[in-house]
Amino acid sequence: MxxxxxxxxxxxxxxxxxxxxxxxxxxxxxxxxxxxxxxxxxxxxxxxxxxxxxxxxxxxxWPIYDDSDIQLYLEAFKSNIWSEYSHIERERVFQTEKKYAALMGVNYCVATSSGTAALETAQRAVDIGPGDEVITQTNTFIATALSTFNLFAIPVFIDSDPESFMINADLIEERINENTRAIIPVHIGGAAADMDRIMAIAKKHNLIVIEDACQAHMGEWRNKKLGTVGDMGCFSFQAGKSLCSGEGGAVVGNDEYLMAAAKGYTHIGKDPRNKGRVFTGSNFRMTPFQAAILSGQIRRxxxxxxxxxxxxxxxxxxxxxxxxxxxxxxxxxxxxxxxxxxxxxxxxxxxxxxxxxxxxxxxxxxxxxxxxxxDSSLHSDPFIETYFSHRAFKKIYSKERLDRYRRENLCPVNEMxxxxxxxxxxxxxxxxxxxxxxxxxxxxxxxxxxxxxxx
Ligand SMILES: Cc1ncc(COP(=O)(O)O)c(C=O)c1O
Incomplete structure (x- = not known):
């Protein structure tokens, strides 16, 4: 000293x-x-x-990088391969998926263009759609709920616990009904939602659990990485996140079929196993540049x-x-x-x-x-009415159903x-x-x- x-x-x-x-x-x-x-x-x-x-x-x-990160980026640039979609060993995205799956301790990782895309992909993989309800929480980034709304399903917001500030698992069951398909607990801030309670509730009601771990890199629940406890977990690699590539995201999981469907959704519906176009699809692919940055950041x-x-x-x-x-x-x-x-x-x-x-x-x-x-109480955010006034939503949901939703949509603890x-x-x-x-x-x-x- x-x-x-x-x-x-x-x-x-x-x-x-x-x-x-x-x-x-x-x-x-x-x-x-x-x-x-x-x-x-x-x-x-x-x-x-x-x-x-x-x-x-x-x-x-933040972010933290040195010349070796710049080198990785330049290598991607000079490779002349600026888009990857073949899902083969030599691709940067493929390699980065493998690295992240190993880090998370799961069999599969599907890289995406963002965390929002990861959440939509995971919900797509389990076929969430019009008429469905997905239980989530009010204190989360708006993308958690947008990803459900964009599939013409409805996010149901649960209030927070006043001491942990996490989803109050005691309030979940009262919001489950015949339309509920999944729970998306958010490991908000990086702390863990009560996964024992949530998994038990999901099992009892036969619901899928998709963890929003977009803020929770390297966090753990009973020594398992957050994002790997439920059926699938979603991550964001947006610039401010603890692991970042500017933009980017990932879905992780162990179920071969679900993860193939997730991969398929990110790339025009193609099954990564046999390349057949058998799934619903879009383009949520990560670029090799994002993968190069991410592989550099993972080292730290x-x-x-x-x-x-x-x-x-x-x-x-x-x-x-x-x-x-x-x-x-x-x-x-x-x-x-x-x-x-x-x-x-x-x-x-x-x-x-x-x-x-x-x-x-x-x-x-x-x-x-x-x-x-x-600082987000999504249950009171005007974006809900933006979706409800959308033509497709009016077609799918009755006025009575939406009015009931509005009546039940209260989260006073989180507002406090x-x-x-x-x-x-x-x-x-x-x-x-x-x-x-x-x-x-x-x-x-x-x-x-x-x-x-x-x-
Ligand atoms: C809890 C949560 N979910 C989803 C997202 C969406 O991730 P992205 O910004 O990468 O689309 C974020 C990003 O801020 C987040 O914090």
Missing amino acids: KKTSLGRRKFVRNTSLGVAGAALSANGMKLFYTNAVQDIDKPALLGGTPVRPKDRILGSS IEEQSTLRDENAAYLEKLLGEIKGVRPTKKNPGQTRRGYYIYQLIYDKEYFRGLSKSRFREAMREEGIPFGNGI IDRETGLSLGQRVFLGTKKDMEDIVTAIIKIQKNSSALL
Whole structure:
């Protein structure tokens, strides 16, 4: 450890909390908390010095690449093969599918042009269509629901659990009816939905489970990768995701027939086994350029995921020493999480009633940009009526059926989360340093101490 001649207070302020804590007392965290509070300046929002200067980003820039990634891309470019559809060994897309299937521990991976395309492909493979209902959740990216609507079926939105912010599995069964065909739980933010409960409900009602793991790369449920627990799993490799290729996606699974149907849908209905055009089809193919980028990024994913695990564990340890901002509760079967959007719970009672939006504003000025959680309550989004007013929907669904849907389409807990308690940090924050984690907590303490002045 590097020796320092700094005074005690400065030492606490400027060094790793772990080190400072160990040096100061058996209960180092509490001591850090106290010292940090004593040392604290007024909030940057009120003219004080920010915890982090504006130009110092929290965590890492994204995406991360080096010359070897550029080389992989150039090789694809110079090959003169700019589109691949033969599904043969030497193709980049084929190779990348194999790599991702191995990483996920499944037999099959079907690469797609996007995560949205992956979700549509998976639902196509199990023949979801007009008149069907698919249970999903309200706090997800709109694409989860669009992919169902685009097949002229209806997504049914389930409310969130107030502590885990995940789909509330207790509310699923009451929304199952004779039209329900599938459940699409979303491992939202990268944390795991309660897959034990969901699989049991699906079994009881003979439903298909398609996991939306678009935000959950490398997360695990009982040591199996998220996306591989249900019948099929869908991933996004869009630029911001923890594994990315600009745009891109994948469906993974073990069922030979379903995965052949999925592959077929991405390429004009062709069965990848015998090339016969026997399935419904479209063109959702991944390009060799996307595959080249992805194969470069896959090399780093375990190391990056481990760093995120470590930083998140450290942040959680620090947060354990304060009140008012805490991590969301984990479903017990989650053995690892993804970090696309790490969700936290804000409790304004510990900030003298300071609203979440004002807290976020103050934190932003400190150089800690908390997001507003997942911040989507799809059940109340106008896009539902856009689809319902579509000519085909009017033809397929009676007014009575749609009116009943509207009456049942309520998710008050998630609205409360959006409004009052949901906070988030993006995956790239956890690619930073321990000091980054400490700065987050220091800034929270600073705002908490000064909350009266910020009201
Ligand atoms: C939960 C979820 N589902 C689906 C998607 C769609 O993925 P893509 O943007 O690659 O189409 C995303 C992407 O943001 C997502 O977060």
